[in-house]
Amino acid sequence: MNMNRRRFAIAAGLAPLAAGLPRWASAAPQFESINMFIPAAPGGGWDTTGRVIEQVCRAAGLVSGFQFENVGGAGGMVGLPKFVGQRKGQGNALLVGGSVMVGAGIANKSPITIKDVVPIARLTEEAGVIVVPANSPHKTWKDFAAALKANPKGTSVAGGSAGGTDHLLLGMLLKNLGANPKDAAYVAFAGGGAAVAAVIGGQVAAGISGYSEFAEHIKSGRLRAIAVSGNARIPGVDVPTLKEMGTPVATANWRGVFGAPGISPAQVKALGDLMTAMRNSAQWKEQLEQRKWVDVFLAGDAFVKDVAEDIADTEAVMKELGLA
Numbered sequence: 001m002n003m004n005r006r007r008f009a010i011a012a013g014l015a016p017l018a019a020g021l022p023r024w025a026s027a028a029p030q031f032e033s034i035n036m037f038i039p040a041a042p043g044g045g046w047d048t049t050g051r052v053i054e055q056v057c058r059a060a061g062l063v064s065g066f067q068f069e070n071v072g073g074a075g076g077m078v079g080l081p082k083f084v085g086q087r088k089g090q091g092n093a094l095l096v097g098g099s100v101m102v103g104a105g106i107a108n109k110s111p112i113t114i115k116d117v118v119p120i121a122r123l124t125e126e127a128g129v130i131v132v133p134a135n136s137p138h139k140t141w142k143d144f145a146a147a148l149k150a151n152p153k154g155t156s157v158a159g160g161s162a163g164g165t166d167h168l169l170l171g172m173l174l175k176n177l178g179a180n181p182k183d184a185a186y187v188a189f190a191g192g193g194a195a196v197a198a199v200i201g202g203q204v205a206a207g208i209s210g211y212s213e214f215a216e217h218i219k220s221g222r223l224r225a226i227a228v229s230g231n232a233r234i235p236g237v238d239v240p241t242l243k244e245m246g247t248p249v250a251t252a253n254w255r256g257v258f259g260a261p262g263i264s265p266a267q268v269k270a271l272g273d274l275m276t277a278m279r280n281s282a283q284w285k286e287q288l289e290q291r292k293w294v295d296v297f298l299a300g301d302a303f304v305k306d307v308a309e310d311i312a313d314t315e316a317v318m319k320e321l322g323l324a
Helices: 045-059 079-086 099-107 141-150 165-176 192-200 211-220 265-279 282-291 301-320
Strands: 031-038 063-070 093-098 118-133 157-159 186-188 206-210 223-228 252-259 294-299
Touching: 031 045, 031 079, 031 265, 045 063, 045 093, 045 118, 045 211, 045 252, 045 265, 045 282, 079 093, 093 099, 099 165, 099 252, 099 301, 118 141, 118 165, 118 192, 118 211, 118 265, 118 301, 141 165, 141 223, 157 165, 157 192, 165 186, 165 206, 165 252, 165 301, 192 206, 192 211, 192 223, 206 211, 211 223, 252 265, 252 294, 265 294, 282 294, 294 301
Parallel strands: 031 063, 031 093, 157 186, 157 206
Antiparallel strands: 093 252, 118 206, 118 223, 118 252, 118 294
16 A cells, blocks of 8 residues: 655845845845744654744745744644634734644544645655664564564554554554554654654654654664655665565655635735745755755645645545544
């Protein structure tokens, strides 16, 4: 089974004008302020995405200031209703979300889901990585797969919220190994930092998350990466894909931004224009390379359609795996 979905620079100076503007004069920011809502605890992928957006937009002169609010829990389902209820009609509000939120809404049977916010732009895609503690007896993916197949209930795996990309990947792996996905000993965490601590501390046998969340600990040797979940290896990362090792499973986690319900078409366009300018900047491209994020930018009606398709696809897979 394959669930792989798909997959800044304002000129520093303007040409001198007849009015005699100095060469270093720059355009006014597109927004004076952005209210960035992160429906997750600090330290995870959504929080990092939001902070990078702030860093890049400030550096490129696109936005003067940012205000952040983090409300974690249940794959975004705790924070999402608050954003929907409190930010309605606000044209300078953005919520960071993505594929995890799609699955979490289905798994939690939430009355408010990703359908209740306005798709602005899909930004990045990141393959997952499976890691074990440095002192784990499982030296390779095949070692871990054997343990998972033999005793799925006794082989605990940490990841993001229930029903998210990490959870789906584990379910798909169990099914491929001939085990029951419902037997998964999946331990869900609201933030990436807590999941990392659980793996390093040996509280679980393994962890699944985006590569960037585990990267520094892999480099330090505290965690050992045994497989990545993309269709291809992560550039510059010497870890084989599941497919390379005979396990025909691939997933990737996309992240993007959404507007508040009730905003006007002009406000939707302004937010989309902001994200387009950010995406085209040199600063954003540097961040993509540094964090091993894949650029899958999509905005406007194309992103609206993409989100609807992802909801339908995810629901079908979750039902097949017994997770919905």
